[in-house]
Amino acid sequence: MTTWKDFLVSASTDAEAQFDRLKNRLFSRLDAKKPYKIVYYRGFGSPTAVWITGRVLRERDLSTPSDNDTFWQNLLATYQRFESDEVPGVTVRVDAFGKSNTAVTDKEGYFEMTINPPDNLPPGRAWFPVRYSLDAIVQPTGEPVIKDGYLMISPLYSQFGIISDIDDTVLVTGATSLLQTARLTFLGNAYTRLPFAGVAAFYRALQSGPVTTLFNPIYFVSSSPWNLYDLLIDFFRIQGIPKGPILLRDLSFSPAILSSQSHHTHKLAMIRKVLDVNPQLPFVLIGDSGQQDPEIYTQVVRENPGRIRAIYIRDVSEDRRDEDVRELIRTAEAFDVPMLLVPDTVEAAEHAASLGLIDPDTIPEIRADRRADKE
Template identity: 45%
Template sequence: MPDSAMPFLVLTRAGFDDVAARVDLARAALYLNPGLLTESEIARLRETGTAVHVMATAVDPLKPQEVQQALLLTRSAGGSVWVERGAPRATPVAKAAERLQPASPAQNPATPLGRRLARSAGVLALDALRRLRAPEHGRRLLAVPYLGFGNTHRIWLKGRLLDEAAFREQSGTDSGWQNLVALYRRLESDEVADARVLARLQAQTFETRTDAGGYFSFDFAPDAPLSPGWHTVELEFPDNVQPDGAALRAQADIKVPAAGARFGIISDIDDTVLWTNVTNKLNMALMLARTNHHTRKPFKGVAGFYRALRDGVSGNEDNPLFYVSSSPWHLYGPLVDFLKLQDIPLGPLLLRELSVRQVLKLTEHGNHKLEQIERIIDFYPGMQFILIGDSGEQDPEIYTEVVRRHPGAVKMIYIRNVNPDPSRIDALDRLIDEVSAVGTQLVLSPDSVFAASHAAAEGLIAVDRLASIRTDKRDDELASPPGTTL
């Protein structure tokens, strides 16, 4: 989309007529409900320079949640979108002057005065508590560095500083109550804000500070090129003196892809690698509370399929894997432990920054995933990627938007079909047609063996790995508890 193009989310014919009467369509980007305009009308618009995108799934202008999900996939980072407002059902024709309203990422609904005052008091109390805590002396803190990634000339890593000595290691014999307590402790961990963080690599030192959530991040260029493989960044928190009198220290690992890597793999986690039932928030909460990384199981055959993708058709390509999920960073440790226990290739995880009250409110997961995928692509402009997700929520729409923005960067899309609803299948068929127009395949797959067979036929993995993937799937079936469907 050109920088000068103003995006419009248009949901009805009346809304389109209103936009056409008000703006120069040659300088607009239109996101339209399917069937709103005829093919000839769309062709004429494109001939005059209008950027026209037909959404795969129809959006009801009277349903705010559907409008919000569409908005996440249309607005550019930090920008605004003109959104058609649904008219009240009692007045089906709205005034033209009221039909469009600007939406910005920071827009919030009005809040009653009493609630705003209570919230302000809470923020002030929290800030006061943080000021009393800083600097931190003599208390045991926990630095949680996350796996980072980079190329030969640039590094990105993230982590968090918490007011916790440690999390208790969980086991396969933990009860549901012990799992619930462990989950609560992770979600309610106290962050340490405004703390200095030093990162050292190749005799260079970089500095930042933790934000209000205790998170810190680095994006820097080392003096000397980095070789492929894993590298260690030394972290120090100089103002956070521990009981032994020394400053808190930690180490962060970063991965630079191998020179022989043919492609990268970007995978969702929820309901793609690990069954979480993310489309049903109550069941998801119960699952998280009842189980841990020892007792959860992957989708059948995922481990073998991902190992084959990592190794590639030659068997030694070392193609990098990245995991992008709407799960909160609080669950980073258990997710990494799960990948290790299941022998699923390890790679950087890019999760969400969430408070405990927001953990199950995933309505804006699409925006997060899109931003993180674009971050990865930005680091590897010459690399193509395989995108893997499921049809339960917005993965197909998000991946299609990636293709729109970076048509040459997406080699293949594999979507696990977990939603048999005919309207959802129709929407996916439209996405398949759209991405195929630029040479990308979107493959609906019932399971990992099907996806692996397609990947072998496309020359992405070695054909002789199919037998081991089938064996891996059978082993997962035998390991699944009775009655479990994965």
């Protein structure tokens, strides 16, 4: 039996498809001078396989954000992010490690591929250059469509990896309040958004490891749309948060995206992908209590016995949620995985130091970073 929700999802999906068809017809006539843009999302993998993804759009670059941007400038930038003119059916060429690979964009302009690095990768290197270009398409000015970027491969000497949520774990979003989330998303920029106190120093310590000379890869997973990718890149850079792949999701009105399980399904799929391309690494998982991170991470523990070193859950929810989280903590502990519900970053860092995950000498810096972020 069809429910009102099923009807709404079906209607909105049809409306989106019709709107895209109409937009594409108008777009070919009115926007012929709009430049092509390859948006690459940081690829990642292991010495045997690398996953690469991105999107092709026709739009002009956003202006560089500043802490002096007005309400209207931020709102305009948000509109430009979400009003994307995707380019379907074009061939994207990816040049990396001296080889070329191609993929064709889907109806939303996305492309993805898996490439195989050579056997002789430099042992102490994590980031490698990659070039993206469009075959048989040039800019309205006649120039080739090219974008240079980097991909990350976990070095063989990495001790562990880190998988972190973003919303209300790294970035203050108020994800438990729809109104606050909307206000921060639509009316802020990379300078006005706030990190949780001490996060940058803690993540730097995790990336460096217990002897501060290692490189432990960090992956950021969120159910936020890819449209916010540039904002997150700028935010991490401004706040000094270590660079790593950022795994978001498509914003559409498909039944899968609008279902109640979409958040859980997407994050779990991305975490599985990270684990699959790093079979040699154990992981530390970091999230918050506001949504489903404890449930998702407990499922990851069940599926991957022996691979999760620790789980840190930032307490951002009301007290009635705490008992649910404590039950999940007991489940994780049954698999010998410590899961902590922590009030702040310092408590998580102190526990990480006790496990040998970070250098204890970094704790004062994390405390200082927490104080500075609160000022």
